[in-house]
Amino acid sequence: MTSKLKIYNTLTNKKEDFKPIDPTHITMYVCGPTVYDYAHIGNARPVVVFDTLARLLRHDYGKLTYARNITDIDDKIIEASKKTGDDISVITEKFARIYEEDMAALNADMPNVVPKATDYIAEMITLIKDLIDKGNAYEVDGHVLFQVSTMKDYGELSNRKVEDLLAGARVEVASYKREAPDFILWKPSSDDQPGWDSPWGRGRPGWHTECSAMIDGIFDGNTIDIHGGGQDLIFPHHENEIAQSKCSHDGKALANHWMHNGYLTVDGEKMSKSLGNFITVHELLEEFRGMGEAIRMCLLTAHYRQPVDFSRDGIIQARKQLIRWYNATKEVEPTKPSIAVLDALRNDLNTPKAIMELNQLAKDESKKGELLASAQLLGLICEDHDKWRGGASVVSGGGTITTSGTAEYTTESVDKLVAERTEAKKEKNYSKADEIRNDLASKRVTLLDHPDGTTTWEKS
RNA sequence: GGUGCGGUGGCGGAGAGGCUACGCAACGGAUUGCAAAUCCGUGUACACCGGUUCAAAUCCGGUCCGCACCUCCA
Missing domain, CATH: 3.40.50.620 (HUPs)
Incomplete structure (x- = not known):
């Protein structure tokens, strides 16, 4: 070839x-x-x-x-x-x-x-x-x-x-x-x-x-x-x-x-063991459980010879983009990587340009197969779509949800509140439903209502 | 001091003489019981000073600032 x-x-x-x-x-x-x-x-x-x-x-x-x-x-x-x-x-x-x-x-x-x-x-x-x-x-x-x-x-x-x-x-x-x-x-x-x-x-x-x-x-x-x-x-x-x-x-x-x-930097300075300004991949994977792909994407958003300034916000941004692509490629079979993405990569591995081209593909209903195949060439959108749908991904581990400076919620107590809210919705008691939504929102738990009447949630 | 890489909109980040990416955030609208997602639409930019050119964010000269390597480090 x-x-x-x-x-x-x-x-x-x-x-x-x-x-x-x-x-x-x-x-x-x-x-x-x-x-x-x-x-x-x-x-x-x-x-x-x-x-x-x-x-x-x-x-x-x-x-x-x-x-x-x-x-x-x-x-x-x-x-x-x-x-x-x-x-x-x-x-x-x-x-x-x-x-x-x-x-x-x-x-x-x-x-x-x-x-x-x-x-x-x-x-x-x-x-x-x-x-x-x-x-x-x-x-x-x-x-x-x-x-x-x-x-x-x-x-x-x-x-x-x-x-x-x-x-x-x-x-x-x-x-x-x-x-x-x-x-x-x-x-x-x-x-x-x-x-x-x-x-x-x-x-x-x-x-x-x-x-x-x-x-x-x-x-x-x-x-x-x-x-x-x-x-x-x-x-x-x-x-x-x-x-x-x-x-x-x-x-x-x-x-x-x-x-x-190039280096990965923190506040513009090289991340290194000797400076002590480092965070391990292990810790990061704990913090962003199941989000390895978002971390990968974060590293690919800058050209490889340029510095990447590390921030958690960068991972969150990458995650949002990934979720969009996951949503766009549900039930889609990969076809062939797009020429535009390949050309970007062949130009000294220009991954930011490649990502831009992925966004272009995502806008075109007829190019979803190309989107999937192209993303997978970058090692993205390689996981189970269900895992990324809605928000189920973030909390699947269960256990205690620590929210900064506020009360702690467990998956059980959130599930209980969600069930209460579902009841309230059935009774058209929307003020109560909204109260529960707002309460959980203040604990950084976002509720997602689905067309079939079910509700899932994610920690943001 | 030597060597190398940079300074682009609120943020991230491509581009490298004319067609001024893309994403996030913001704002307006459609949709939704409310949200989310989705869709449509809007705005703001190329560190500074000269020069070359019909045309410069992009080329040339200079200035300022940042980072890195020269010692183990991806």
């Missing part, structure tokens, strides 16, 4: 035609999580963005191998293990599982391959040996470092010059480094730290090593079409991956197209 997909390439800072290496089989690798804690909503952005791209690539080209790694060996994990007393593997397995569940709730499909760093230690050791043999890396006291100045085109991704890096070191340079920008490929582990035997003693890999080794292993040493991740990975992570892979492969490119998503 032909496509006129255009992608902004960080390597050239230009929007370019996407030229697949093999148009019958696209290859993509995206940096995944370090599993030591819950993922925050900012961490979910690349997942949703690249999941959407994966859907488009599968639609346009048929076959895609999409890999997303799990970093399950890292100093942060070691710290977490010290704190909780749990074994490393207990922590990594737990948070890897939660990550997958949370991302699934955002309608993000599992990638085809989900490699774990600890399954690729042997490959990493081979890579490091190779880099030492080729003169790009050196060993000092159990550490192995990549010597940046040995690579002439280092800095091509982030537009950095080695001279500047050599001169402008801001951080204190570790004593074992030959030069300031050198980065760790392998580091020694103490007895209480996890480690693997290597030619340089017992130790563990540096952060960047795994991606190069895994891409090598999964894609047989071939250049891949797309490598993606968040903007903060451009330097040093992706720059260093390029350095490792290119030097090991005699200058062959690691990936042709480098894509980086």
Whole structure:
């Protein structure tokens, strides 16, 4: 299948035609999580963005191998293990599982391959040996470092010059480094730290090593079409991956197209663990139960390279739009995605434009099938329509409804009031019916009357 | 200091020389016992100053402001 997909390439800072290496089989690798804690909503952005791209690539080209790694060996994990007393593997397995569940709730499909760093230690050791043999890396006291100045085109991704890096070191340079920008490929582990035997003693890999080794292993040493991740990975992570892979492969490119998503911000500032201004996907899914799709949509309302300022209002807005589309596509069978939506997505994944086109389709009674198929290409309108109809969705869980600053209502007491109101309506006692409606409205419970005389309700 | 991304109506957010998206909110109307949903209709915009052009939100120059990376971070 032909496509006129255009992608902004960080390597050239230009929007370019996407030229697949093999148009019958696209290859993509995206940096995944370090599993030591819950993922925050900012961490979910690349997942949703690249999941959407994966859907488009599968639609346009048929076959895609999409890999997303799990970093399950890292100093942060070691710290977490010290704190909780749990074994490393207990922590990594737990948070890897939660990550997958949370991302699934955002309608993000599992990638085809989900490699774990600890399954690729042997490959990493081979890579490091190779880099030492080729003169790009050196060993000092159990550490192995990549010597940046040995690579002439280092800095091509982030537009950095080695001279500047050599001169402008801001951080204190570790004593074992030959030069300031050198980065760790392998580091020694103490007895209480996890480690693997290597030619340089017992130790563990540096952060960047795994991606190069895994891409090598999964894609047989071939250049891949797309490598993606968040903007903060451009330097040093992706720059260093390029350095490792290119030097090991005699200058062959690691990936042709480098894509980086913008940040999710809070009050205009990047959401990050260190700033403490984060909210986890897990919490958000608790708060907006069953609304994973609205959270997904919220992340797609801005172009992937632009910042998205997180707000609960954004999720509520997205939810309203989704409800409209759900209502419009009841009993509708998906046909084919509309050309307008496809064109928007093929233009550097312009999801806001695509959403606009969905709204256009929603206005046309004859295009409901296209609307459904197009929305599903974006990973939206994928759920049971009944779940989204009316408002039944929000409260289906039951239990206590906490309303800010007012009395608490339970699903039972609301149901009882609704039944009372239904009686009142039958008796044409509308003043009483309205009283109940207003009372519940003040508790942010909205009643919905249906043509058949029944009433459902939702928490707003 | 270097590198990159921005500043669009009340809000979110596309567009990138002429046709001034779209959504949310607001307002008016139809409909509804009242609401909700739906339908019809209305308004307000391109940070600032110059320049190029018949025509600039869009191109060029400058100014101001914001964010990010340069250290672990999606």
